[in-house]
Amino acid sequence: MITPIASPWESDLWQSELKLAIRSSRSLLKTAGLACDSAYRPDDFPVLVPRGFAAKIRSGDAEDPILKQVLATPEEAEEAAGFIRDPLNETTDTFNPTPALLKKYAHRALLVTTPACAINCRYCFRRHFPYDQHRPAVAKDVIEAIIKDTTLTEIILSGGDPMLLSDAALAKLYGQLAVVGHLKRIRIHSRLPIVLPQRMTTELLATFKNSHLPTIMVVHANHANELDANTHRAFNVLKAAGVTLLNQSVLLKGVNDHASVQCTLAEKLFDQGVLPYYLHMPDKVAGTHHFFVADRQATEIYQDMQASLPGYLLPKMVREVPGKAAKTQLISITHEA
Numbered sequence: 001m002i003t004p005i006a007s008p009w010e011s012d013l014w015q016s017e018l019k020l021a022i023r024s025s026r027s028l029l030k031t032a033g034l035a036c037d038s039a040y041r042p043d044d045f046p047v048l049v050p051r052g053f054a055a056k057i058r059s060g061d062a063e064d065p066i067l068k069q070v071l072a073t074p075e076e077a078e079e080a081a082g083f084i085r086d087p088l089n090e091t092t093d094t095f096n097p098t099p100a101l102l103k104k105y106a107h108r109a110l111l112v113t114t115p116a117c118a119i120n121c122r123y124c125f126r127r128h129f130p131y132d133q134h135r136p137a138v139a140k141d142v143i144e145a146i147i148k149d150t151t152l153t154e155i156i157l158s159g160g161d162p163m164l165l166s167d168a169a170l171a172k173l174y175g176q177l178a179v180v181g182h183l184k185r186i187r188i189h190s191r192l193p194i195v196l197p198q199r200m201t202t203e204l205l206a207t208f209k210n211s212h213l214p215t216i217m218v219v220h221a222n223h224a225n226e227l228d229a230n231t232h233r234a235f236n237v238l239k240a241a242g243v244t245l246l247n248q249s250v251l252l253k254g255v256n257d258h259a260s261v262q263c264t265l266a267e268k269l270f271d272q273g274v275l276p277y278y279l280h281m282p283d284k285v286a287g288t289h290h291f292f293v294a295d296r297q298a299t300e301i302y303q304d305m306q307a308s309l310p311g312y313l314l315p316k317m318v319r320e321v322p323g324k325a326a327k328t329q330l331i332s333i334t335h336e337a
């Protein structure tokens with residue numbers, strides 16, 4: 001008999017936390033101890049921040065790296081040359097022959113499981129994604145497409161955030177994927193262990209632990225201040241359930257565009273049992289130009305990281321180029337010591 005992994009949190013706590021999340025710039029500024037007279041209200045991508053994550057913002061600091069990731073500002077409405085709604089061509093039929101299933105790379109397919117996130121990151125590359133056309137209301141078709149494509153070895157659960165599905169829905173999906181003989185593993189891209197660690201329920205951990213398909217979870221932290229005792233608890237129970245933990249972050253102007261900030265993040269991730277995997281160059285998405293870091297500066301940051309970190313703590317600095325068979329490395333790793 002497989003021994004269950006007990007979560008440190010009650011099973012319904014994450015949903016209550018989500019209901020209480022901050023949903024306006026005004027309320028966020030107030031929580032951050034800042035004046036709210038200049039609060040900005042975006043039309044299409046509302047403010048959404050779980051209170052536990054907002055509590056990590058330094059009070060009274062308008063430049064706080066967590067606040068900058070989640071506070072809507074008027075710059076989002078500015079037009080900037082080259083910044084468009086779908087820079088990765090994710091909505092084209094080439095990637096998307098079956099709604100909700102994006103096949104960009106060999107042997108892997110990305111399943112858009114839900115449009116919902118627990119947080120709205122202002123730099124999000126899918127902030128304009130037409131989720132209504134790609135909802136897995138057609139889940140049966142999607143599973144059939146996965147069964148038919150025998151080249152697939154890995155399904156990547158994405159969104160939105162796939163861990164916003166209920167425990168029952170995720171268990172069902174794992175069950176459907178488990179019987180597809182050519183699959184070797186399931187990867188989950190999720191920000192929830194960072195922004196809503198209470199999501200790691202006993203039932204969810206059982207789904208991971210009981211599946212014969214190994215789970216790789218790529219979490220998403222951009223700054224060391226996002227990691228605390230609760231994220232550490234979440235990582236510990238995930239690891240106990242057999243989940244392999246990696247981190248991806250995005251290089252963001254004013255948030256983490258300094259080598260020392262990146263190195264501190266890498267060290268803290270390691271302390272909490274997570275290995276840095278990718279450092280993404282931001283995509284040129286409309287409404288996010290104020291986060292953009294130019295290639296030259298990114299290269300300098302990365303060279304300083306290389307000089308400072310052991311190879312196993314150095315994430316790959318990558319950018320996604322539509323149509324390429326793999327992510328493009330901006331600068332190659334020159335040492336592995």
Ligand code: SF4
Nearest residue numbers: 117120121124160191
């Ligand atoms: S959690 Fe991920 S998908 Fe959701 S808003 Fe943030 S970056 Fe976008």
